[in-house]
Amino acid sequence: MTNHQLSVQPSARRDALTFCVFGVVVFALNVFLYLAGFELPQAAWGLMYIASAALFLLGIAKLVEPPVSLLISPREIRYEHRRGNWHFEWDNLIRFDIPRTHRGTELEELPYIGFRLKDIEPILDTISPRLAVHLVSEQRHLLAAALRRELPDADDYTPYYDIPSSYKTASGKVYRGVQALFAVRSEQLRDLLGYDLYVPASALDRPLAEFCQWLREAQSHRHNVDQL
Structure with a gap:
């Protein structure tokens, strides 16, 4: 490595x-x-x-935006934002792709790249409160779009916008405050769209499909990134 x-x-x-x-x-x-x-x-x-x-x-x-939005090393992926950062190790990643929602009989791509993780705890332990609050606010429209298209027959979306008092992970660890809020939002989006973390297209340096292909190459050659 x-x-x-x-x-x-x-x-x-x-x-x-x-x-x-x-x-x-x-x-x-x-x-x-x-x-x-x-x-x-x-x-x-x-x-x-x-x-x-x-x-x-x-x-x-x-x-004022950070000059670098993503740092990709053989060990981890790190997202940099002016309000903080989150990062996870490659071994914690299940998959990544462009999230899609149903529009009639077709699937429509959303302007994000999504990451599905095995365990959200490392993110909750390290994300800054400022970034967690910002992402929850920034992703309200993403949640709204997912609810309208994936649960069009639902009568009440209010529970999706309630502020949780706590969040308990699969391991039994309990989070409160903004960490619980971010964890619940990540869980909601995972259920609706299939991913825990979302990076907007504006944070990338190339079109989404091209970026996903490039990142797959980085993943397959992550022990020898000089090849990319």
């Missing part, structure tokens, strides 16, 4: 500086037109200021 690792740079960071520059340019143009005495409707001035601020803030939001 080597000490080498592969890194994935998120597509969400692309063009960050471009957005910032365009925001500054639009703002400067707005100021120039105003000082030059150009007469524009008040709404037009407001829209230009809003556009410049939106472009600049979007660029800043991209810049």
